[in-house]
Amino acid sequence: MTTLDETRIATLVDCFYDKVRADASIGPIFNAAVHDWPEHKALLTRFWCSVALGAQSYRGNPMAVHRGQTAIRAVHFARWLELWRETTCEVLDEDDAARMQDFADRIGRSLRMGMGLPERLDVRPLGIPVVNAKP
Numbered sequence: 001m002t003t004l005d006e007t008r009i010a011t012l013v014d015c016f017y018d019k020v021r022a023d024a025s026i027g028p029i030f031n032a033a034v035h036d037w038p039e040h041k042a043l044l045t046r047f048w049c050s051v052a053l054g055a056q057s058y059r060g061n062p063m064a065v066h067r068g069q070t071a072i073r074a075v076h077f078a079r080w081l082e083l084w085r086e087t088t089c090e091v092l093d094e095d096d097a098a099r100m101q102d103f104a105d106r107i108g109r110s111l112r113m114g115m116g117l118p119e120r121l122d123v124r125p126l127g128i129p130v131v132n133a134k135p
Contacts, residue, residue, distance in 0.1 A: 004052055004096045010045045012100070016087040017041055025079045029071050051103050062107070063114045074117045077108050 017037070020030050034040045047062070049055040084104050088097035112118070 004092070004099070006045070006049050006053070006055070008092060008096070009048045009052060010041075012087060012091045013041050013045045013048060015091055016084060017044070019083050019087060020080070023079065023083060026076050026083075029069065029076060032071075033069055048100070048103075051107070052100060063111060067115055072115065072117075074112060077112055077117065081105065081108055 017030075017040070021027050021037070043058070043060065046055070046057040047060070050058040081104060085097075085101050088100045091097075092100060
């Protein structure tokens with residue numbers, strides 16, 4: 001069993017954002033918004049260390065940052081979480097991966113709510129189901 005620490009979180013963030021940058025769905029959104037990838041990875045390492053380790057090293061406002069990205073849709077959150085789950089399982093042991101996935105799920109839910117996006121892809125905001133009309 002490994003212990004979650006800043007080094008492991010930095011490795012996770014590095015591997016994860018390499019996947020994000022190359023992803024056909026969310027890569028274009030991130031690549032347009034992030035102008036300095038090494039600094040972004042360092043910032044996100046501080047964020048996740050603050051979340052998971054209580055490091056209090058992150059200073060920022062994730063809600064404001066995400067609200068400023070008008071191209072973000074619920075499908076992008078779903079893809080982000082899919083890549084996050086995949087990467088946590090590759091980089092961390094099972095317990096730490098589950099813990100980081102739980103954090104991401106809760107943070108993602110909060111961000112989606114703050115942006116007025118549905119939690120699930122099969123509903124519109126405010127919980128109104130999507131109905132596929134057939135001719």
